[in-house]
Amino acid sequence: MDNNRKLFEGLLKADGIAPEGVSESERIAFSKMLDGQLKPKKSKPVHRPDIWRKIMRSRITRFSTAAMVILAVMLSIMFLDRSVSTAFGIERVIAAYNKVRFLQVRQFKATQEEPLEFWIKSDEQGNITNARYYLPEHFQPEDGAKLATWTPEKAELWFKRKHSYLIFQSKRIEGWMLSLLEQSQPKLVMKKLLENQKAGTVEIDIQEPQEKQKLATITVTYKSKPKKEIYYINQATDLITHIEYYRIEKNQDVLDLTTEFYDYNVSIDEKMFSLKDEIPEDVTVLDQLNQLIGIAQGEMSYEEAAVETVRQFFQALIDKDYPKAGLIFSGISGEKTKEYFGWLNVAAIISVGPAKPYPICGPHSFSVACEVESISGDGEKTIRKFGSVKARCGEDEMHPDRWIIHGGI
Amino acid sequence: MDFEKQLEKIVHRCMDGERAAFEELFEIYHPRLKYYVRRLDGDGSKADDISQEIWLTVFKKIDKLKDARSFAVWLYRIARNKVYDGFRRKDRFVRLPEEDELPVSGNDEPTFDANDAKKLHRALNKLKDHHREVLTLCFIEQMSYQSIADVVDCSIGTVRSRIFYAKQSLRKEMESQNG
Incomplete structure (x- = not known):
């Protein structure tokens, strides 16, 4: 037997x-699990987050939701009853969305089971005023699953696996969040389609079945790209039920993505648009909105500022000034900073720098190497090397001239 | 037929929903998976529950696996996520990337004799979490650096330096056990 195999077994x-095989009890447990899973699958209930269930348990909310359902039905009747009808097409669908204030969206990648979810509230002009997101692990595996909320004043992100909660206002992240919504907000999607139609970049085929209970379809084929989209529209309301996105490979349509739209004009409780009541008490809070984080760049060059940020962070640890260290470390609390870094017991800084560009995290992001001396509980001195502490400032962030250490989120 | 080819066939059969194939996969991977989970899960008290969750996920999602040859990486990624989800390892968020991507020569990397497995196991438990993790994958799966990087979600350079320093720490720990 070779050394590796023997080592593994040892x-x-x-x-x-036991390296070979499993115990009888484990085998039985696995078999039971298979029995349970191999039964015919029932269709799964739609996933809603816990907060939704909590909200729906409230009698007041149930009552108001029921009222909104009635309102939604009334709106549908109004749509059905309209006597003046424009020609069916993209414009009519866009017009139908003028009356939509609330909706829920689920976006399924063809290769993934769990959808991205969005809850959207718009104002009377159709501008998005509030949004909530659930982004499953497969969306960005390095982060794990995330919940987020957005308003023009504040954004919140809860990294479930990393057990951290970020409060911020950032144009860079705001742009990313809104771009996700743009793919999911039907009115915007249809406006984009109308632009493409006018520019002549797409071919559009509209099918409006005589039986009004059947869905109408708008099939869009791109002239210069191998892709196709099919929009399914409820003829009674002119609202989209779902969109299928295909890529065309060897003359075959391959489904990439399906976006489904639900609960048009069913009121969404305001509580859904903030995460503060949902996050666990012991979560690490990174508040970048309500406090001045990091250190000022002043007259320093970017490289100097990156090095100085790391130096000041470790100096704050030496001084046991955990609130200051926390403000430099992305804005976590002094208490958490002590919990996380107190054990290091940094006694001295041996070297900091140089700063090397680390553009993956932004144009002014640097990786800084450093060495510190730390003292263990029994008084032993240890040299600790940190090969790559990430420091950055962001011109488009809330504090454009402030430098922080980031990483882990 | 070599192990990789055999495994690929089993995975394909699992994707087709064949019960016997799942049982075969479980027989092969459960013991080593349990070892890995115990190394990540501090006291190992939840290892059985976590393992069950891992297999449930494997069962539910194996049809989404794009390449049967990457099964092991996929499996250990699920395992890792389950451990971190379950225990919300706070230190994972803040621990600075100590020794990350430091250049290593690789020539003086220690090797380990299988006859020392017991000592090795004890010493392994005393290493830092991120060192223990990469060495566990290295010892029990003989995974390539690239595969380990895929499992732990970092660069291959980081894996190389982590393994280098982890082996050195392991060697020191074993020497201290010898007195």
Whole structure:
């Protein structure tokens, strides 16, 4: 037997695990799990976050929601009853959205089971005023699943796996968040389509079945790109039920994405647009909105500022000034800073720098190497090397001239 | 037939929903997966529950696996996420990337004799979390640096330096055990 195999077996045995095969009890447990899973699957109920269930448990909310459902039905009747009808097409669909204030969206990638979800509230002009997002792990595996809320004044992000909660207002992230919504807000999608139609970049085929209970379809084929979209529209309301996005490979349509729209004009409780009542108490809060974070750049060059940021962070740890260290470390609290870094017991800075550009995290992001001396509980001195502490400032952020250490989120 | 080819076939059969294939996969991977989960999960008390969750996810999502050859990486990524989800490892968020991507020569990397497995196991438990993790994948799966990087979600350079320093720490720890 080769050394690797023997080593593998030896390690498992040392941990009380039989390297070959599994125990009878484990086999039985697995078999039971398979029994449960191999039964015919029932259709799954639609996922809603816990907060939704909590809100819906409230009698007041149930009553108001019921009222909104009635309102939505009335709106549908108004749509049905309209005596003046414009020609069916993109403009009519866009017009129908003028009356939509609330909707829920689910976006399914063809290769993934769990959808991205959005709850959207718009004003009378159709501008998005509030949004909530659920972004599953597959969307950005390095971050894990995220919940987010957005208003023009404040954005919140809860990184579930990383157990951290970010409060901020950032044009860069705001742009990213709104671009996600633009792909999901039907009125914007249809306006974009209308632009494409006018520019002659797409071919459009509209099918409006005589039976009004059937969905109408708008099939869009791009002239210079191998892609196609099919919009399914409820003829009674002129509102989109879902959109399918295809890529064309070897003359075959391959489904990439489906976006589904639900709960038109069903009121969404304001609580859904803030995460503060949902996050666990012990979550790490990074408040970049209500406090001045980081250090000022002043007259320093970018490289000098990056090095100085890291130096001041470790100096604050030496001084046991955890609130200051926390403000430099992305804005976490002094208490959390002590919990996370107190054990390091930094006694001295041996070297900091140089700063190397780290553009993946922004145009003014740097990686800084440093060495510090730390003292263990029994008084032993240790040299600790940190190969790559990330420091950055962001011109488009809330505090454009402030430098912080970031990482881990 | 070599192990990789055999595994690929089993995974394909699982994708087709064949019960016996899932059982075969479980027989092969459960012991080593349990070892890995115990190394990540501090005291190992939740390892059985986590393992069950991992297999449930494997069962539910295996049809989404794009390449059967990457099964092991996929499996260990699920395992890792389940451990971190379950325990919300706070220190993961803030621990600075100590020793990340430091250049290493690789020539003086220690090797380990299988006859020392017991000592090795004890010493492994005393390493830093991120060192223990990469070495566990290295020892029990003989994973390539690229695959380990895919599992732990960092660059191959980081894996290379982590393994280098982890092996050195392991060697020191074993020497201290010898007195």
